[in-house]
Amino acid sequence: MSNPFFKNHGPLKISEIIKSLNINVAEAYKDKEIYDIKDLTSSEHNDITFFHSKKYKDVAKRTKASFCLTTNNLKYELPKNCFALVVENVLVSTSKITSLFYPDAINDGFDKTAKDISDTEFNIKVNFGQNVLIGDNVSIGENCKIGHNTIIEKNVTIGDNCSLGSNNIVRNTLIKNNVRILDNCVIGKHGFGFFPIKNNNLRYPHIGVVLIEDNCEIGCGTTIDRGSMSNTIIGKNTYLDNQIHVAHNVKIGENTIIAGQVGIAGSSIIGNNVKIGGQAGISGHLKIGNNVEIGGGSGVIKDVPDNTKVMGYPAKNIKEFLRNNK
Amino acid sequence: MSNPFFKNHGPLKISEIIKSLNINVAEAYKDKEIYDIKDLTSSEHNDITFFHSKKYKDVAKRTKASFCLTTNNLKYELPKNCFALVVENVLVSTSKITSLFYPDAINDGFDKTAKDISDTEFNIKVNFGQNVLIGDNVSIGENCKIGHNTIIEKNVTIGDNCSLGSNNIVRNTLIKNNVRILDNCVIGKHGFGFFPIKNNNLRYPHIGVVLIEDNCEIGCGTTIDRGSMSNTIIGKNTYLDNQIHVAHNVKIGENTIIAGQVGIAGSSIIGNNVKIGGQAGISGHLKIGNNVEIGGGSGVIKDVPDNTKVMGYPAKNIKEFLRNNK
């Protein structure tokens, strides 16, 4: 997993791990130590993984993981090196196990480690306003400005020549060089991802980060959630206007321009040189190609190929939209 | 009225009350004391009420109020115990009289009583960040966290095991147990309710509160306005994502999930186990049933019955929406 910030509490004994799942493993395995939880492809020997849908059958056959949360039907697809742990709900179980390895990534309380910047090493190096707070494990490059009341919580890396305005909250975020973040933004909080359970939903950990590449600008009141298993990425020289919401795991390309009040739902991928008009919404898990233009107010509910202009709700070819609405 | 927070400045003499309305009552009544202003149904003896539309004729006939703001046409419907005060505009007059009883509920200036939490009784009990302010008449349960720069203004009750993030502003709000409010939210401000009057609109008091039940989560940058005559309610285990707006008097049920940038206009009622996709909007005074799913980007302008999936603008049955938009 790609997170440089969240402490992995492993190795954990498999006996500890399965305690929360109400299942058993053979006595011989019980003291075996597991180092991490990863997806089927990136798991190594001594990791645990999960396999919940037939469509991952081919990668499941080749996983290097030592254990795998799965179902009775799917377990026959796993290779010999991988011991199947059959559970009722694979994703809920995965969430529980991830929480054991990364307990700090579930709920985002405020950062108690944050203290006044005047009392930190950044006192001289950074040009800062009143009441700026800095948490643990923060690094800030040369020639940076941080405005009044802004809180750089723990686990933030800021490059050179960056300007953060006032009233921002940033955590679990990598900011490259020459980035401008205006005011009132919240960047790096966990996403809106959880399992709906009656009376008490189950949150799963978000162990990804937000990565903001060189020369980006982020407008006022914008929220960018960190990824759950992968990162949320804003590509080079991409500009976001005010009051935009970028959900967890979204990846936005380079030189892209996004106008005010746009919302991008979880895990969607936006290409390079894309222009998105104000208030447009993009559903989750979509792929928007390069050089795409999306008209203001559009609701995009399916993939958009490269070099296309779309508009409408649901968004369709812009010529068709305009012809239908003369 | 349901508000535990706003001080009722009554009893007021009826002569004082009618001064602002340019009307008269018989000399004999002038010193009569009025204790409160309520709707037709909940008024008691010695209260004043209001009656502005024929559709309330049946409840008007049975009101226990001693006085009633009404029109020349409607006054004949009132019972003998209730003295009619005929005015030109019943709702504007009602607003003026409510303002006499509840002058503190009209305009929300900042809370001057708020002081640093270190100087309050919560200094030890609460786990708090830098620059946290607490107003008068606040109570906070066991095991709560309050983040940096958050302002708990006057008239707030918080239960046990609650976590408030940073930069929030809360007032006139009841928060039950195990509630998480992330960052940058404004909760409990008066709603967008006023009488449009040329050059100088007339605001009426908002004497309701916001009630957030157990196990809720409220995302970053969300605004929840308090009710005008009733309360704004978020039911148990309901999760709101970032940048959502919940207007005054809205009631949301239990186990409901609302994605980013959704807006719910005043006085609408949302059922239990409802799922609302990102950027959807719900008009005012609607009733959305239980187990409803509303697609992202939808504009809902009429009631939605239980167990229905809708999408589109205006929202219709989702199958129809998808069929029409192949």
Next chain:
Amino acid sequence: MSNPFFKNHGPLKISEIIKSLNINVAEAYKDKEIYDIKDLTSSEHNDITFFHSKKYKDVAKRTKASFCLTTNNLKYELPKNCFALVVENVLVSTSKITSLFYPDAINDGFDKTAKDISDTEFNIKVNFGQNVLIGDNVSIGENCKIGHNTIIEKNVTIGDNCSLGSNNIVRNTLIKNNVRILDNCVIGKHGFGFFPIKNNNLRYPHIGVVLIEDNCEIGCGTTIDRGSMSNTIIGKNTYLDNQIHVAHNVKIGENTIIAGQVGIAGSSIIGNNVKIGGQAGISGHLKIGNNVEIGGGSGVIKDVPDNTKVMGYPAKNIKEFLRNNK
């Protein structure tokens, strides 16, 4: 230009000005001093102007400017008093020259001049909360309130009887009398205007202000950007609800009511007595007439004449919208 706040760094020698454009002028002109950059109409003798499209031919013929950035094709339209400076991209060149005259209007870093209000002349006059900051060149009238953590950055004028809530950030803004700004707003930041250039977009200066007229109310979490070459204006007794975005150069009339989460794109003009429903979006450079009603959720992509009701996306006559969507 209408900005009372940004310092004009002129006069500048024409030789300095053209250095950044890679062009030449006759030796005789090189020491000539230029006082300001303005549009074709408002330029005076010794100003520089710009002319980039045939549709401005008629005003170009009468400009009083001494120099004009233009193209090889258009230069013949200029009068004898005006010396043509032929450049590849007129608007980019205009941006560069404007930046020379107004270097402080390009990027909005936090205001380093802001200090605690207790240490300013407003200590006694203003009713203020905790941690209020005031920048240089601020004036505040009688009987004003400023809430906790609010930052009045440099270049703000506030009239009498105004109430600002908590966590606001205001700069480059003129606020008249009896204005209420609730919480978490950002007012007066530069707009989302720049030239897209691969790897490094070019921001142009925003030298307009935000002007908020008497008796307005601005809801929580609203952003109002200042103008680029003209001002952003909110007319008398106009009320904005929560989470609204008003882009640069927008002009809104009097007695207008705008519900939550509405977005108005750059340079659009909204009339008097207009009502806009929640989440409606208005494209840029449009003209919405007086007494217009725009239904909630609408997407307005063309001008709307006076006394019209529209709804839909794209917005059309409301009767037609309702008939098509029975």
